[in-house]
Amino acid sequence: MTVDDTLADSMTAVAAELISLVGPPLPLPFDDDGRRWIEYRPHTRPGVSLAALEVPARKAAFRLLATGLSPHAYAQALSIVSLEEVLDRSEGYVRGRHLNDYWVSVFGTPGSADPWTWRFEGHHLSVSMTVAGSEVSPSPVFFGANPARVSYGPHIVSRPLAPEEDVAFALLAALSPTERSLAVFADVPPADILSGTSPVASPLSPGGVSATSLNPAAGALLASLVGVYLDRLPSALADDLSPSLEDLRFAWAGPERPGSPHYYRLQATDLLIEYDNTANGNHAHSVLRRPAADFGSDLLAAHRRAYH
Incomplete structure (x- = not known):
């Protein structure tokens, strides 16, 4: 968790504005079963869809998303949203995909003494922040x-x-033969990220190569790859999540050439990063999770200790 009055205040102000513009069903109860939820397939979600919003409320929803992302990651997120129309065209418009099929939800009351959560989510995008x-x-x-x-x-x-894939391939290429033999755990990648849509990101089999055993060039690229994911967040949040190198491992599955289906993960005590580009080698998933702190578990534990 990160203490940042400006960031928390920005999230609170935009979420409160969104609620005032939308009204019911927002806000949802904080203890709603849908709060601890990550779903990156095209489904209906808790909250309200962009398609149901008037322009001012839709703009507020995107402003809320922007509060939780760095500028370049916000651009990535909007590119992901726009790809729904590209994918719909490539499929012959048979599934009715639309860039308004994204949902915003607020659980709890922004600005109250109790924790609250916001989420912006749809196909291939899920961002959850608890305040x-x-x-x-x-x-x-x-x-x-x-x-x-x-x-x-x-x-x-x-x-x-592109950064999530390019830096990973550069890291793989920088490994020595011995390091590569430790990092690569399978010739065939899994079909998807292993944490999937589970609300609990259980630690995965450690495997892989330890950051402490890497040559200097590979070690620098490993740190850069972690940074690619942490830098999706505003700097005040990213700086607080950097893992200890003594605790970090890198694992790879699949061919070692760009354009082929592949998978990798970075794992530390309370950090799990996964990436896969499988199917035809042109369909990517990536996620940043904290097994002990997802969905604000760290904040809730601290809140209970302080107030209950």
Whole structure:
């Protein structure tokens, strides 16, 4: 959790404005079963859809999303949203996908003495933030993309998750043969990120190569790859989540060449980062989770100790 009065105040003000513009069903009860929820497939969600909002409320929903992301990650998120129309066209418009099929929800009362949560979510995007006073707990954060890459001849037109993939391949290439043998745990990647849509991100089998055993070039790239995910968040949040290198491991599955289906993860005591680009090698999922703190579990525990 991060103490940042300005950030928490911004989230509170925008969420309160959104509630005033939307009215019921917002806000939802804080103890609603839908609060501890991560879903990156195209389904109906708790809260209210962008399609149901007038322009001022829709703008407030996007402003709320922006409070929880760094500027470049906000651009990534909007690119992911716009890909719904691209995907719908590629499928022949048979599934009725639409960039307004994203949902915003607020659980609890912004500005009250009790914790509250906001979430912006839809196909391939899920951002959850829990606020208690001046403290913000920022996970899970899921970014996906289908198609992950849109090209025009040799030119890349759209590739929202380029850093997540490029830095990982650079890291893999920088490993020594011994380091690579420890990092690669399977020739075939799993079909999806292993934490999936579970509200509990259970620690995965450690596996992989330890950050402390890497050569200097690979170690620097590993730190950069962690930064790619933490820097999705505003700096006040990202700086507070950096893991100890002594506790960090990198694991890979699948071929070691770009364009092939592959998977990797970074794991520390309270940090789980997963990425997969499977199916046809052009459909990516990535997530930042904190197993002991997702959905504000850390804030809730501190709140109970202080007030109950």
